[in-house]
Amino acid sequence: MVVAGIVIAVLKSNTSSPPAAKEASADPAVMRMITQVPQATYDTVGTGSASNALRVIPSPALTSGGKPEVLYIGAEYCPYCAAERWALVMALSRFGTFQGLKTTRSAPNDVDPNTATFSFYGSTYQSAYLSFTSVEQYSNQPSGGGYKPLQQLTAAQEQIISTYDQPPYATNSGAIPFVDIGGKYVLSGATYDPGILANMDWQQIASQLHDPASARTKAIVGSANLLTAALCKVTGGQPAGVCQAAGTQTAAQSLPAG
Secondary structure, eight states, X not given: OOBOXXXXXXXXXXXXXXXXOOOEEOOHHXXXXXXXXXXXXXXXXXXXXXXXXXXXXXXXXXXXXXXEEEEEEEOTTOHHHHHHHHHHHHHHHTTEEEESOEEEEOOTTSSSTTOEEEEOTTOEEEESSOEXXXXXXXXXXXXXXXXXXXXXXXXXXXXXXXXXXXXXXXXSTTEESEEEETTTEEEESBSSOGGGGTTOOHHHHHHHTTOTTSHHHHHHHHHHHHHHHHXXXXXXXXXXXXXXXXXXXXXXXXXXXX
């Protein structure tokens, strides 16, 4: 079963709850652990326990700077976004490099509260193969009965999400996280249950990702392989070392045809 995301329109918060975690610079040691997972682990896990929620869309190619563009739309308060960012950071790091990633947690008063995660807000991404655009619409900090706004969608981004973040391409209309991969695939919601990360910090999660038997690895690395396979479809199979790897090829067999 696909794990549903949070519908964007649902922004109410309980300001009497404990304060939400604020952003902090990502620990370099944690980043090394999640970006240097051995290829053997990827190959052993394959799709793991991740649900294949990717859908093919009838869209023109989405590009930026002459490269396929990956568009992510989410929010810091969202636990489903929190879970999926782990896999997104891992998958995208196989094609390029992030700078300025922050750590934060999902809202303390939502389902799966305080899920340890990253925020794309204020970060940059460099790749010879892809362009990555992130829109973290809201923080996890309460404000006026909702959450503090961070970034606004452009008109073009509004058109994409209003067209493809609804059935038959999504289980729920307007859910986040929403990811458009080059105008070929979309993901709406998370590929695994955020509850699997409950009561863990970044070091604890990252330290398990080299163990193929870990439940966290099966979920996160499995999702990263699915995302990697989709990314390879829009990059023309480049870089070859990533796209031809056994774990990527196994995940590619699960992608919807189109």
